[in-house]
Amino acid sequence: SIFFAACDSTARDPDESQLGRRFGRDELTASAERESFAENTGPRIVILGDSLTAGLGLTTEEAYPSRLQARVDRLGADLDVVPAAVSGDTTAGGLSRLQWALEGDVRWLVVALGGNDGLRGLPLGQMKANLEEIVENATMQGIDVLIAGMEAPPNFGEAYTDAFRQVFRDIAEERGLAFVPFL
Numbered sequence: 376s377i378f379f380a381a382c383d384s385t386a387r388d389p390d391e392s393q394l395g396r397r398f399g400r401d402e403l404t405a406s407a408e409r410e411s412f413a414e415n416t417g418p419r420i421v422i423l424g425d426s427l428t429a430g431l432g433l434t435t436e437e438a439y440p441s442r443l444q445a446r447v448d449r450l451g452a453d454l455d456v457v458p459a460a461v462s463g464d465t466t467a468g469g470l471s472r473l474q475w476a477l478e479g480d481v482r483w484l485v486v487a488l489g490g491n492d493g494l495r496g497l498p499l500g501q502m503k504a505n506l507e508e509i510v511e512n513a514t515m516q517g518i519d520v521l522i523a524g525m526e527a528p529p530n531f532g533e534a535y536t537d538a539f540r541q542v543f544r545d546i547a548e549e550r551g552l553a554f555v556p557f558l
Contacts, residue, residue: 418480419455420447423469423509424487424523427558429460439558454482465491466505473509477516484513486522487558493527493539503542510550522547523558 422428422440430438444456459476461468469488477484486509492502506522513520524543527536547554 417455418453418482419457420483420485421457421459421476421481422485422487423473423476424458424460424485424558425464425469425491426460426462427490428458428485428487429462431462460487463491464488465495465497466502466509470505470509473512477513477518481513481516481518484509484518484520486510486513486520487525489525489539489543493525493531493536496531496535499535499538499542502539503546506542506546507550510546510552514550519553520550521553521555524554524556526557 420443422443426432428439430440435441438458440456440458440460447454447456459472461472466488469486486506488509489502489506510520510522522543524540527539529536531539543556544554546552
C-alpha cells in the first residue's frame with residue numbers, strides 16, 4: 376500500500392522543497408494546533424504521538440512527519456501528514472486530544488504513543504485500554520490505523536519490558552491493524 380511505502384525507512388533524502396510546507400514539529404499550544412488543523416481540509420494522515428513523532432531534538436526536516444510527508448509527496452499521493460504530537464505525552468494524553476486530532480478528512484491514523492507510559496512505569500492495563508479506545512474511536516470513523524510499538528526501558532525488568540512490548544503486538548493482532556514494531 377502507498378502508506379507502507381511512505382513509511383519505508385530507506386527514505387533518507389526528502390525533497391527539500393516539500394519539507395516545512397506542512398505543519399511543523401514544534402510544540403504548539405492546543406488552540407494553535409486546532410487552528411492549523413482547521414486550515415487543512417484535504418485528506419490526511421494524522422500522527423498521534425509524543426516526542427518521537429514531534430521530533431524533539433531534531434530539525435523540522437529530520438522529524439518523522441516531514442520525512443513521511445516528503446515520501447508521500449514523491450509517491451504522488453494527495454495526503455497531508457499532520458503531526459498531532461506532544462512531547463512527554465502518554466496514551467491518556469493522546470486519548471484526551473483524539474477528538475480534535477481526528478477532525479477533517481483523516482484517512483490514516485498513526486498511533487505512536489506509549490513510550491512515556493513506559494518511562495513512568497504506568498500500569499500496562501491502563502495503557503492498553505487507552506490505546507484500544509483510541510483505535511476504536513478511529514476505526515468507528517472509518518479511519519485506517521497503524522499502531523507503532525514502543526519499548527520500555529530495561530530498568531523496569533524483563534517481565535515488564537516484555538509485557539509492555541506485547542501490548543502493542545496484541546492490539547494490532549486482535550484488531551487486524553497495520554503494525555510497526557518500533558517507530
